Structures are given as C-alpha cells and as structure tokens.
Amino acid sequence: MGHRINAMIASVFPNARLSWAKMALSVVALGMLVIIGREFGDYLLRFLLWIDTLGVWAPVTFVLVYVAATLTFVPGSLLTMTAGALFGLVEGAFYTFVGATIGSALAFVIARYLARDAIQRRLVRYPKFAAIDQAVGLEGFKIVLLLRLSPVFPFNFLNYALGLTTVTFRAYMLGAIGMLPASVVYAYYGMLAGDVITLAGGVPSNSGVSYYVTMILGLVATVLVTMVIIQAARRALRNTMTS
Incomplete structure (x- = not known):
C-alpha cells in the first residue's frame, strides 16, 4: 500500500528542476518580445x-473575457499579461484575480450540479487526480490552497475537477x-x-534604459520568490498527502 501511495505522489509531483527550467525560459522569452514587437507591436497596440x-x-470587459476563457479551457497566462500591459501591475493582477475567481466558481458549480458525468469521463485522462481526491476530503481548504499555489494540474481543469470532490464551496472559494x-x-x-513591445514597435517611450533594467530585475526577483512559494507548497502538499 505504501508503495502505491508513493507512486501516486511521485506522479503528481514532477521533477522540481523542470519547473525552474520553465520559469527560466519565461524570463529568456522577454528578449524575444523585442523581435516580436518589430512585427506585431502595432497590432498589439491597436x-x-x-x-x-x-x-x-x-x-x-476584461473580467468577462477572462471568465469566458476560464470556462472554455483557454490558457489565462496571455490574458493576464495583457491585463498587466493595459492596466498596470496592481490593477491588472486584481482584474485577473476577479475574473479567475468568478470563472473558477462557475466551473465548480457546473461540474458539481450540471455536468458531473461529462467531467468524470474527462477525469479518466488524469489518474493521478485520485491522490488529490483522497486528500481533499480530509483537509479541503488547505489542499485547495496548496493546489492553487503549486501548479500540479492545469488551472482550468482543476476548477472543474474539484467540483467532483467533497470539498465545500466555501473552502474552495477561500482557497x-x-x-x-x-x-x-x-x-x-x-x-x-507591453513596454518592450511598444518600444520595439517604434512608439516613442519616455522611459530610459534604467527603467527597463529595473523592470527586468524586478521580474526576475518576482519569479524567484514565486518559485520559492511553489516549491514550499509542493512540499506541504506532499506531506499532507502522506500523513
């Protein structure tokens, strides 16, 4: 039995170095934005x-679009980046959070009360969810919170999948x-x-080089802090599931 649990946990938690590699690639991708901006900067600006x-x-409008994207399994990362470019850091993150929260709540309700059979058939593709299903029945809020912090499952999939568990709606929303x-x-x-593409697209910018250097360093620091949070969440989730 112990071997089966360990195997399940191993399938849920992939090599942490892969997550670091993905985040490193996202930082490297910043440089590519300059090239992309040369070709598509004008379209983005429009x-x-x-x-x-x-x-x-x-x-x-943005929140409604984000809600629709959440329900239809459209990746939200690009929309969130658009929010940052359009509204700035604080407002962009806030509107994203509002849209994601409303969308995830609707997905939860749909899975639990309207489309349970269809979602259950889809879950067959994710056998590792069985480990989460067992744990969430014991500590609903804690497991949901850790799952949100640690991207073990795709965000849109998780919204529907958790609707099939015994977690309460209150614990789900708090998470x-x-x-x-x-x-x-x-x-x-x-x-x-948004700033880089604007600059690369030929639109005048009042910000100097130091501004962009500071922004890039801030991004790297933010990514590193987030990765620390993710790894801590992975460890806590693993410990909870084995206890």
Missing part, C-alpha cells in the same frame, strides 16, 4: 488602445487566494512586455 477606449467598461502569486507574476511580466 488592441490595447481599443480596450482602453471602453473607459470604465474596460475592466468589466482561491492561492491564485494571487501567479496573477501578480504574469501581470508584472505583461506590464514589462
């Missing part, structure tokens, strides 16, 4: 300017606070990316 023309409805670190990181990345 899109952002269109959203910006909506005035007070711009945040509402949404674990989405904040990722929201901040991607919004920060988007804020910086």
Whole structure:
C-alpha cells in the first residue's frame, strides 16, 4: 500500500528542476518580445488602445473575457499579461484575480450540479487526480490552497475537477487566494512586455534604459520568490498527502 501511495505522489509531483527550467525560459522569452514587437507591436497596440477606449467598461470587459476563457479551457497566462500591459501591475493582477475567481466558481458549480458525468469521463485522462481526491476530503481548504499555489494540474481543469470532490464551496472559494502569486507574476511580466513591445514597435517611450533594467530585475526577483512559494507548497502538499 505504501508503495502505491508513493507512486501516486511521485506522479503528481514532477521533477522540481523542470519547473525552474520553465520559469527560466519565461524570463529568456522577454528578449524575444523585442523581435516580436518589430512585427506585431502595432497590432498589439491597436488592441490595447481599443480596450482602453471602453473607459470604465474596460475592466468589466476584461473580467468577462477572462471568465469566458476560464470556462472554455483557454490558457489565462496571455490574458493576464495583457491585463498587466493595459492596466498596470496592481490593477491588472486584481482584474485577473476577479475574473479567475468568478470563472473558477462557475466551473465548480457546473461540474458539481450540471455536468458531473461529462467531467468524470474527462477525469479518466488524469489518474493521478485520485491522490488529490483522497486528500481533499480530509483537509479541503488547505489542499485547495496548496493546489492553487503549486501548479500540479492545469488551472482550468482543476476548477472543474474539484467540483467532483467533497470539498465545500466555501473552502474552495477561500482557497482561491492561492491564485494571487501567479496573477501578480504574469501581470508584472505583461506590464514589462507591453513596454518592450511598444518600444520595439517604434512608439516613442519616455522611459530610459534604467527603467527597463529595473523592470527586468524586478521580474526576475518576482519569479524567484514565486518559485520559492511553489516549491514550499509542493512540499506541504506532499506531506499532507502522506500523513
């Protein structure tokens, strides 16, 4: 029995070095934004300017789009980066968190009350979810929080999958606070990316080189802090599941 549990845990928690590699690649990708900006900077600017023309409805529109993306399994990282480029770090992360929270709540309700059979059939593709299903019945809020902090499963999939567990809706929603670190990181990345693409696209910028150096260093520091949080969450989740 112990070997089976260990095997399940091993399947849930992949090599941590892979996560570091992914985050390192995301930082390296920043340089690619300059090249991309040469080709697509103008299109991005038009899109952002269109959203910006909506005035007070711009945040509402973004939140609604994010909710729809969450429900339809569209990756939210690009949308979060767009929020950072459009609204800035604080507002971008906040609007992302609001959209993700509403979307995840709706997905939970759909899975639990409206489309349970369909979601259960989809779960067959994720046999490692059985380990999470057992643990969440014991410590719902703690497990949900750790799952949000540690991206063991895809965000959109997790929203529906948790609706099939015994976790209460209250514990599920409280665990949404674990989405904040990722929201901040991607919004920060988007804020910086937006500036870089604007600069690369030929649009005048009033910011000097020191501004971009500071932004890049801040991004690296934010990524490192987030990775520390993720690794701590992985360890805590592993310990909870083995206890």
